[in-house]
Amino acid sequence: MSDQKPTPSGPEASTGLAKSFADRLTFPADTKAKPNPTASTFTPAAKFDWADEAETPTEEKSKEPTRSLPRAQTDGAADSSLEMAQTDGATTWMNGSAGLDEPEFDVNVKLADLQDDPNNPLYSVKSFEELKLREELLRGLSVMGFHKPSKIQERALPLLLKNPPQNLIGQSQSGTGKTAAFVLNMLSRIDLNTKQPQCLVLAPTRELAKQIAGVAKIMGTFLVDKGLEVFEAVPQSLPPRGVQVQGQIIVGTPGTVMDLIQRKRQLNVRGIKVLTLDEADNMLDLQGMGDQCKRVKMLLPKDHQVVLFSATFPPMVLDFAGLFAPNANQITLEVENLTVKGIKQMYLDCNSDQEKYEALVKFYGLMTIASSIIFVHRRDTAAEIERRMTAEGHKVASLTGALEGAQRDEVFARFRNGDAKVLITTNVLARGIDVQTVTMVINYDIPETVDHQPDYETYLHRIGRTGRFGRTGAALSFVSSKRSWDQLMTICKHFGVEPTKLDTSDWDHVEKMLKGIMKNARNVVPQAAGPEAAMDD
Incomplete structure (x- = not known):
């Protein structure tokens, strides 16, 4: 059984899930969201066009996608902008991404108050200085x-930071700075004169929670001497029973946070000003986690700010999000435009599970990959691949929900620092995790929902672990049955791409193609603006 209940998709699944979730997601009359007749929608007049269409060169030209993935411009003003690229998720100090992945899309802003003027400069800033942030945060x-x-961030930060605080629902692809946006909001609102918890972040996995906490600690480096503390509310990292949790910012998983609040009574939430859900669509869609998030919210002060961020928001989940964040400002973009730049999408057609594994081992024998992630459905599949690849001499590690927290931390640390080049995992790591060395993602099993329908969102999140802006990447999917073939083709049609088939009868050709992709430096970004360079300024 997989670690994480997939998200149903399609009209059939939507109807049943929407009803069951709406039944469970009930708030008191004074907090329940209602349609806001004064809401207005603002779409910028000019399209943000900082990407172009270009093919990825290989040593032998193969059939290209019907809609090529966009890549960053490399001339003129774009160069100077890209040289000052941001990081997202984990910083480069934590082996995180070295740049942002910003595809071509319109940023649509829906304001909760018609009196607000979307053309006001307040709603689009071009520098952090315009936000009047603390000097330590700058x-x-x-x-x-x-x-x-x-x-x-140009659109989200002014809305997040305005006073009095307003709720926000933000949809933005992984790699575009959403983590930094909501962390900056929290660091701007805390009172450093008290250790009482004031901001709470809920994330679906311990790995993502620890990553967010790491971003908060580094971004708030110059506030530590003034009393900043960030606490990680994840299993195996908790204070002794009876000891109260200290820290202005608490980052954790819903179950652990709920346990600290109610059963152990170690987390006082009466001073919470901001509740943030990262990967909110996933959190609200899963029955158990959605219930936990709801219960946590009900225990917080009524006037807290709610911030929901995710790379994808299916329409039914977006409706549910309105219950969590009443009268929220919204920043969204169409899911069809959520694609990942610089990723070559390929597939291998195998006749059986055994042939799948043999092709996997042969594939890794052809080339040296900086780091890669193999996604599977089941824990036992992950364990078996780990055993057999280790026997073949590959440095691999397996990370699933079957491991205890400390073991998961140790395995993920090995992958981050390069001791293990291959990480085999279930969907537990499909979202949010940012490791800069990942150049290959393998869908050993095609992502599917509980009713065996193609899971578009999970596919997008999985391949988003590679191809971060400024780097090339590749995604390889294995098909071994008619069902898996149909699922992959449906997913690719949904995103408007045509994957390249690798011919396993000619591994020499496969090797040439792969090396051409991995050596392609068309997206390389100068690293002058990294942390080390910034410290020298």
């Missing part, structure tokens, strides 16, 4: 290599 941003807001 210094922290500079050290991290954040020299200018990303497109999503």
Whole structure:
């Protein structure tokens, strides 16, 4: 059984899930969201066009996608902008991404109050200085290599930081700076004169929670001497029973946070000002996790700000999000435009599970990959691949929900620092995790929902672990049955791409193609704006 219940998709699944979730997601009359007749929608007049269409060169030209993936411009003003690219998720100090992945899309802003003027400069800033941030935060941003807001931050930060605080629902692709946006909001609102918890972040996995906490600690480096504390509310990292949790910012998983609040009574939430859900679509869609998030929210002060961020928001989940964040400002983009730049999408057609594994081993024998992630459905599949690849001499590690927290931390640390080049995992790591060395993602099993329908969102999140802006990447999917073939083709049709088939009868040709992709430096970004360079400024 997989670690994480997939998200149903399609009209059939939507109807049943929407009803069951709506039944469970009930708030008191004074907090329940109602349609807002004064809401207005603002779409910028000019399209943000900082990407172009270009093919990925290989040593032998193969059939290209019907709609090529966009890549960053490399001339003129774009160069100077890209040289000051941001990082997202884990910083480069934590082996995180060295740049942003900003595809071509319109940033659509829906304001909760018709009286607000979307053309007011307040709703689009071009520098962090315009936000009147604490000097310590500006210094922290500079050290991290954040020299200018990303497109999503230009719109989100003014809305997040305005007073009195307003709720926000933000949809933005992984790699565009959403983590930094909501962390900056929290660091701007805390009172450093008290250790009482004031901001709470809920994330679906311990790995993502620890990554977010790491971003908060580094961004708030210059606030530590003034009393900043960030606490990680994840299993095996908790204070002794009876000891109260201290820290202005708490980042954790819903179950652990709920346990600290109610059963152990170690987390006082009466001073919480901001509740943030990262990967909110996934959190609200899963029955158990959605219930936990709801219960946590019900225990917080009524006037807290709610911030929901995710790379994808299916329409039915977006409706549910409105219950969590009443009268929220919304920043969204169409899911069809959520694609990942610089990723070559390929597939291998195998006749059986045994042939799948043999092709996998042969594939890794052909080339040296900096780091890669293999996604599977089941824990036992992950364990078996780990055993057999280790026997073949590959440095691999397996990370699934079957491991205890400390073991998961140790395995993920090995992958981050390069001791293990291959990470085999279930969907537990499909979302949010940012490791800069990942150049290959393998869908050993095609992502599917509980009713065996193709899972578009999970596919997008999986391949988003590679191809971060400024780097090339590749995604390889294995098909071994008619069902898996149909699922992959449906997913590719949904995103408007045509994957390249690798001919396993000619491994020499496969090797040439793969090396051409991996050596392709068309997306390489100068690293002058990284943390080390920033400290020298």
